[in-house]
Amino acid sequence: MTETIVLEKGRLRVPDCPIIPFIEGDGIGKDIWQNAQAVFDAAVEKAFSGQKKVAWLEVLAGKKSFDQTGNWLPDETLDIIQKHLVAIKGPLETPVGGGIRSLNVALRQELDLYACVRPVRYFKGIDSPLKHPEKTDIIIFRENTEDIYAGIEWQAGSADVKKIIQFLQADMGVKKIRFPESSSIGIKPISVEGSERLIRAAIEYALENNLNKVTLVHKGNIQKFTEGGFRQWGYELAQREYAKELETGQLEISDIIADNFLQQILLKPEKFDVVALTNLNGDYASDALAAQVGGIGISPGANINYLTGHAIFEATHGTAPDIAGQDKANPCSVLLSGCMLFDYIGWHQVASMITKAIENNFANGWFTADLAGEKGLQAVSTSQFTQNMIDFIQKS
Numbered sequence: 001m002t003e004t005i006v007l008e009k010g011r012l013r014v015p016d017c018p019i020i021p022f023i024e025g026d027g028i029g030k031d032i033w034q035n036a037q038a039v040f041d042a043a044v045e046k047a048f049s050g051q052k053k054v055a056w057l058e059v060l061a062g063k064k065s066f067d068q069t070g071n072w073l074p075d076e077t078l079d080i081i082q083k084h085l086v087a088i089k090g091p092l093e094t095p096v097g098g099g100i101r102s103l104n105v106a107l108r109q110e111l112d113l114y115a116c117v118r119p120v121r122y123f124k125g126i127d128s129p130l131k132h133p134e135k136t137d138i139i140i141f142r143e144n145t146e147d148i149y150a151g152i153e154w155q156a157g158s159a160d161v162k163k164i165i166q167f168l169q170a171d172m173g174v175k176k177i178r179f180p181e182s183s184s185i186g187i188k189p190i191s192v193e194g195s196e197r198l199i200r201a202a203i204e205y206a207l208e209n210n211l212n213k214v215t216l217v218h219k220g221n222i223q224k225f226t227e228g229g230f231r232q233w234g235y236e237l238a239q240r241e242y243a244k245e246l247e248t249g250q251l252e253i254s255d256i257i258a259d260n261f262l263q264q265i266l267l268k269p270e271k272f273d274v275v276a277l278t279n280l281n282g283d284y285a286s287d288a289l290a291a292q293v294g295g296i297g298i299s300p301g302a303n304i305n306y307l308t309g310h311a312i313f314e315a316t317h318g319t320a321p322d323i324a325g326q327d328k329a330n331p332c333s334v335l336l337s338g339c340m341l342f343d344y345i346g347w348h349q350v351a352s353m354i355t356k357a358i359e360n361n362f363a364n365g366w367f368t369a370d371l372a373g374e375k376g377l378q379a380v381s382t383s384q385f386t387q388n389m390i391d392f393i394q395k396s
Helices: 029-048 062-069 075-084 103-110 158-173 192-208 227-241 243-248 257-265 279-292 333-344 348-361 368-374 382-395
Strands: 007-009 012-013 019-022 057-060 085-087 115-121 137-143 152-154 186-187 212-216 250-256 274-277 300-306 311-315
Touching: 019 029, 029 348, 029 382, 062 257, 075 085, 075 103, 075 186, 075 300, 085 333, 103 311, 115 279, 137 192, 137 279, 158 186, 192 212, 192 227, 192 274, 212 227, 212 257, 212 279, 227 243, 227 250, 250 257, 257 279, 274 279, 279 368, 300 333, 311 333, 333 348, 348 382
Parallel strands: 019 057, 019 085, 085 311, 137 274, 212 250, 212 274
Antiparallel strands: 007 012, 115 137, 115 300, 152 186, 300 311
C-alpha cells in the first residue's frame, strides 16, 4: 500500500511503498528521467527483493507544465511536494521575460529549502583538468534563501532606485555610490538565523559521516557585517552547541576567504571535508568544484530543509534542448541525485548499488557523448548507458 513519508520527532518515517513526486524536466529531462527511473526501480527491486518499492508521482513544472496548464509552477505541484516531503526533478527551463526569475529558485524559496547540498567526488576514468582529481572529495553546504538570491534590487534610472539612493545618501550618509545617476541597487540580507541553520546542518552532516573538518567560506574581509557575520555566527554556534566535539577533536571549525578557497581547491583540495558557504559564494564554488572532477554532468544536488524534512533532489545541469530526444544525454547527475535521495530516506543499499553501477560503466569505458568526446571514445546512448547499469545491478 502506498503511503506518504512523514517527519516524526525530527526523523523521517519512510513506509515500504513511499509516494515520491517527480518533475520530469524540460529539454533532455524526458530522456534522462525515464532512464533514471528504470535504474532506480531495478536497484530498489534488487535491494529489497520486492518487499519495498517507490510509487513515483509525476507533478508538473517548467515548459511541460506551461504547455499543459498555462502555469510554469502550479500551486498543486507545491502542495503535493509539501505533503510528501521528498521529491526529485530534472532540469527546468526558466521563463523568458517577467514573472518567475527562476523556477529552481522559486521552488527553494517557496518550500524554504535552505540548504543546497552538493557532494563533489571523482569517478575513475573521467577526464579532469587536474593531475590528481581523486583528491577532490568535498561536501558543499550552500545557503539557499538569503544573500543576493533573495532578489531585492532596483533598476538603474527607475523611480524606485532614485528613492533608495536618496534615502542612502540623505538619511544614512552613504558617500560611496560613485555614479548615483546610473546605478542599480541591490540589497544582500544575511541573517543570524539563516546562517546558523545552514552551518548547523553542515556540522551535523560532518559528525554523522565521520568527517571532522567543517570550513566556513566567506568574504568577510570586505563585507564585514554580512559575510563577516556568517563567519562569526558560525564560530559562535560551534562553541555554543558543539563544545564537546571541538574539545575531543571530533569536530574542527576553520574559515577561509572565498577567493583563497577557489585557489586552495585546485592546489590542496584534500584539506577540505565539508564546506559551508553563503549563497553567491556557494554558486561559484559548486560549479568550480564540479569542473575539477569532470563537469556538472556528473554532479548531483539537493535542496533540503532539515527542520521540516522537505527535500528536492535535482539534476544540476541545464535543459540542453539541442540534444533533447536524441538519446544522447548524460543521466548521471539525476542518477547521483537519486542516490542522495535514497540515502536521505535511509535506503542506503539502493544508493550504493547505483553508485557502483556507474563506477562499473566508467571502468568498462561506457561513456555518454559528453564524456566520451573528451576521451575520443565511441559514445553509448543514454538508454544503453542505463541498461548496462541495470544489467550490473541485477547480476550483483
